[in-house]
Structure formats: structure tokens, C-alpha cells
Amino acid sequence: QKEVEQNSGPLSVPEGAIASLNCTYSDRGSQSFFWYRQYSGKSPELIMFIYSNGDKEDGRFTAQLNKASQYVSLLIRDSQPSDSATYLCAVNPPDYKLSFGAGTTVTVRA
């Protein structure tokens, strides 16, 4: 079983809609959870991090964490064409190594 799993997509949403990305992880002791955005040919860019159960909002982005279900999600509201990218979920288990999922590719249709 992979440490961090994401649907690879592609996830296609119309402009203005909500994009919902999901991520599950295997290590129940994981403490920190991150979402990175990676445009094609570019480096990963940190957009959200969450440590506690519940929701965390930052602009159009909302991260949701449920440690009991070992599940973290990212919602992108009012999706824009500039949100088209691959979104990487990363999890920080107790051994201090950041584990990345394979990423979900999002395409926002104008």
C-alpha cells in the first residue's frame, strides 16, 4: 500500500465551479499535511498546510483533515483557468520524511 494515495485524474471542472481533491494516507501517526501545486515544467509550490482536524480556509482554498479516517482534502472554490495544475498531497509521518502522493491533475475549462 502506498503511503499517500490520490486520484490521478484528470479532474476537469468548469470555470467558477468547485474542484474537490482527495488524499488518503496510511501512517496513522502522521501529524502534518500539505498541499502543493505544480504547474507543468515548474517546481512544487506550497499552497496549504493543516495540522488539526477540521477545515482551514485560505482565500479560495479550503483544506479539510479527518485523522480518524486518515483523509485530507482540498477544495478550490470559484475555479479559474490559472488553477489548472497538478496538486500534490504530502504527509509528514513521525519519521520526519515528507511523503508525496502521485498528484491529481486539474483542468479548469473556460
Place this chain on the structure above:
Amino acid sequence: DTAVSQTPKYLVTQMGNDKSIKCEQNLGHDTMYWYKQDSKKFLKIMFSYNNKELIINETVPNRFSPKSPDKAHLNLHINSLELGDSAVYFCASSPHGLAGGRLQFFGPGTRLTVL
């Protein structure tokens, strides 16, 4: 002004050659990392140094050797390059040392192509 920089950006070389990739960060971070991202976009950690000390050494062929002359620099030397080494290599740094590698900031990447 670049926070994490890498050189070169592109590297094309023949099988069997030895090459190096350099990384520098001007963020004052204690911890630096090397990641490999393959053609399927899977990002996997290779090494991590905290204040010049190796703290993470994943199952990587010993042809790969990191070197950290100071905490602002982490270089990656690769001996006897193989076709399977073709990938994008990212350097990253984080401000929290051993505390979970939080808030990692990535360099622009080096695309290595082995012919």
C-alpha cells in the same frame, strides 16, 4: 533574490558519465533535501541534511552522493549515470530542522536526460 536555486537547469549526458547538480538556498534554513521526480510525476525523497549532517538517506544507489559544504548548500554528485536516472531532480529547504520537515520550499529543478 531566488530563495532556492539549482544549477544547471538542464543536463543532457551520456550513460556512464559523472555529473553534479548544485543547490543553494538564501533563506537561512537549517535543512535541505534532494528529491527525484520521475516521468509519472511521483516525487520521492532521496536525501536530507540538517546543518550539514545527513539525516535522511533513502534507498538510493550509492552512485548518488550528496555533499553539504555548509548549511546553505547541498550538492548532488552522480557517478556512472544510467538511463533510469533520467528525471527531474528538485532541491528543497525547510526552516524547521528535524521537526518534521515542514514547509518545504523547492528549487526550480534540474531536468537530467541520460542518453
